[in-house]
Amino acid sequence: MILTSSQLTWQDLQPNITEYASVFSRIADEETDSLAAVQPRLLDALTYLHQQREGFPLLLVCSQENMDYLALIAHQMARIASDSDTQLFGGHYHIIADNVTLQPPGDASHPFTGTGQTEFADWIENDQLFGCVRLHRERIQLEPGLIHRANGGTLVLSLRTLQAQPLLWLRLKRAMQLGRLEWQSPDERHPLPVSIPALPLSLKLVLCGDRDALAAFQESDPELHELATYTEFEENLQVADEDDLLAWCRWAKDVALEAKLPAPQADFWPPLLREAVRYTGDQEVLPLCPRWLLRQMREAFMQGNVLSEATLIGALETRNWREAFLAERMRDEILLKQILIETEGDVVGQINGLSVVEFPGHPRPWGEPSRITCVVHPGDGEFTDVERKAELGGNIHAKGMMIMQAYLIAELELEQPLPFSASLVFEQSYSEVDGDSASLAELCALVSALANQPVNQQIAVTGSVDQFGNVQPVGGLNEKIEGFFTICNERELTGEQGVIIPACNIRHLSLSQDVVDAVQQARFHIWAIDRADEALPLLTGMAWRSEEENGDCLLRRIQERISQLNQQEASHRPWPLRWLNWFNQN
The missing domain is CATH 1.10.8 (Helicase, Ruva Protein; domain 3)
Incomplete structure (x- = not known):
């Protein structure tokens, strides 16, 4: 070890x-x-909205739109407004036969008299929001809605609810702009049976939505979006x-x-x-x-x-x-050797990468090792990404492959194209592969194949590489480590197994107690590295570059192999071409 x-x-x-x-x-x-203490921006925005006297009193909050969030925001707004002097808003409808009159607010118990309350709803219909006019046995009845109860106060609504019902939003916006709520017939084909005076309206509005909903709101109503106050939960x-x-x-x-x-x-x-x-x-x-x-x-x-x-x-x-049924069944495939993953021995051009599996509808992702292999042969320097060729590799994966290749070519310092071609593949992978978290593992497999130096199969690798060889952070780290540990533990830990991760991912670790105990007992190991050349000695037992002039290292082995292949090709050329090649070299 x-x-x-x-x-x-x-x-x-x-x-x-x-x-x-x-x-x-x-x-x-x-x-x-x-x-x-934990939401100072939200609290400041709610306080500002409460104190706002001019303009359109609208607050846009980037948040979830479920009842828990809406209730919490409404509760906080109610606490802010509780310090205000109690006023009455709206009015009192007096109905005699078919004559409806509006009187000033005087009794807080009247259904159309607001006291500055804060109301919220995650879904609303027209009658629920604006109330309705009912005619029963030739008697008119007015039923209040959410907007009447919130009159003089604040209404907290889900933004997607209004976007799904644009006519509802247009009526609410117009009522707030005019400062009065006009009654409408529920049936567009028939007018109201009597004339009903509009109710004076003083309302502050909080709309909660995610970033996509807020973007759609900006596109549909750019002027109002520009006037609104914005904050985030x-x-x-x-x-x-x-x-x-x-x-x-x-x-x-x-x-x-x-x-x-x-x-x-x-x-x-x-x-x-x-x-x-x-x-x-x-x-x-x-x-x-x-x-x-x-x-x-x-x-x-x-x-x-x-x-x-x-x-x-x-x-x-x-x-x-x-929730572990699906993850256990897929790990059983590895333990039953239906999916081949080696956790012992040494193999040239083969390495254990780490991936995270996510299934639609499944509540949590889990980690699994992936066998990545590489073969090289004399060629024109082409690197074949089999996943990309088979249209199973995403754009980010392809980008990671090209960056990894650029780093290797720069390190070799060749004056001519690499005389080898290589093929890299995720073995037994039948679905799309994306992300660049396997680029470090692919680089190590490629170096192993070029140098003909075996890779320790007891160690798995995750991390992405930039063009200078720096190892960059990746996601799903805890699941990846635990996925490989589970396979090793089921096969019995040898004390030499472990995982190589990016050093900048240390802050993301929160591993299960089984893994922590195994590391504490030196039955499993985790290494954190900053550069790609730090992973190679751990995996191959040989340094990437030697400080000694004639020291053995992976880089020298690759260069020697390239030199030998070039000499073999030169010896098989006709003598005029060999003479020309000698002349060009001198």
């Missing part, structure tokens, strides 16, 4: 929670506005110090209490943080999504009616088992 300074310790494989241990005892010390929090983590924990605690769950116990936080890092893919970033937090807490609560370490770990293990 080659031990290098790039080898990670078990402490590197999960977020370091011990340095924040004191935070967990301070969560309940004082009552604070947890939303303001931030999906994650950058953790730079203890105060940031404390704010996140208090936010999560408040989400639990709002859902009528008990406050989390002190030992609940470490496993929640590890799962949060897996969700965001970054040790310094934690999710703020209330739906994600509630799912973890509700499932933990179902395990034992408390939020503790044991209940959360039990919930996560149960969920993983429940």
Whole structure:
């Protein structure tokens, strides 16, 4: 086993929670506005909207459009507005026979008198929003809608709901612009049975939508989009110090209490943080999504009616088992040798790459090793990407292949085209391959084939390469490492197996406890590298470049092989061409 300074310790494989241990005892010390601490931009925009007196009072929020988000935004807006003086808006409709008159607002209990409330809805129909006129036994009845209850206050709606019903949006926009809501007949073919005075309207509007919905809104109504205030419900929090983590924990605690769950116990936080890092893919970033937090807490609560370490770990293990059928069946194919993956021995031109499998409709991705092979033969220097030729390789994969080839040609410093052709392929891959995370593995397989130096099959590789040989970060790292570890563990760990990853991916690690324990016991290894030439000694046992003038290295072996092939070709040429070649060289 080659031990290098790039080898990670078990402490590197999960977020370091011990340095924040004191935070967990301070969560309940004082009552604070947890939303303001984690969503300052949103809070500022809501406050600005509440104070806005001129222009069109519209706030666009980039966020999810489900009930949890809308309710949370509406609740915060209601808290901001609660400090305002109570006023009455709208009016009172007095109906005598077929005569309808509007009187000034005087009684807050009247259905058409608004008190400045905040209302929200994730889906609305015409009658639900604007109310309706009913005629029953020749008696007129006016029914209020959401807009009447929110009169004088704020209405929080899903943007896609209005985009799906453009006439609804046009009527709402016109009512806000005119400052009054006019009654309309539900049947366009028949007018209202009586004349009904328009209701004075004072309304602030918050529209929530994702980036695609906001882009569509800008395209359909560019003038109003330009006048609107914009903010975001931030999906994650950058953790730079203890105060940031404390704010996140208090936010999560408040989400639990709002859902009528008990406050989390002190030992609940470490496993929640590890799962949060897996969700965001970054040790310094934690999710703020209330739906994600509630799912973890509700499932933990179902395990034992408390939020503790044991209940959360039990919930996560149960969920993983429940969702693991497809991943287990595909791994069985490897263990039964229906998909050939070597985890022992040495092979020239063959390497274990790491990939992430995602199926539509399946709740989570999982990692699997992929056998990448390369063969070389005398030729004109063409590198054949079989996946691309078979139209199974995406554009990003093709780009990674070309970058990898450019780096190798530059390193060889050839004055003429490479006299070898190569063919690289993902073996037993029958679906589209995309992404550049396999370019480091493909480079190592190509170097192995050119130098005729075998690759250690006990080590898998992931990472992308730039034209200077720098190793760049990739996604799905935890799943990739755990996928290879599972295969090695099922076949029995040898103590020499492991994975090579980009050094800039260390911050993304939050591995399962099985992997952490195996690394701690030196039964599995993880190396983090910055450059492609650091991976080659680990895989082949030989350095890429030797500092000694005549030292043995992979680069020299490739150059010698090229020189030998050129000499063989020269010896088979007719003597006039050989003489001409000698003349050109001199």
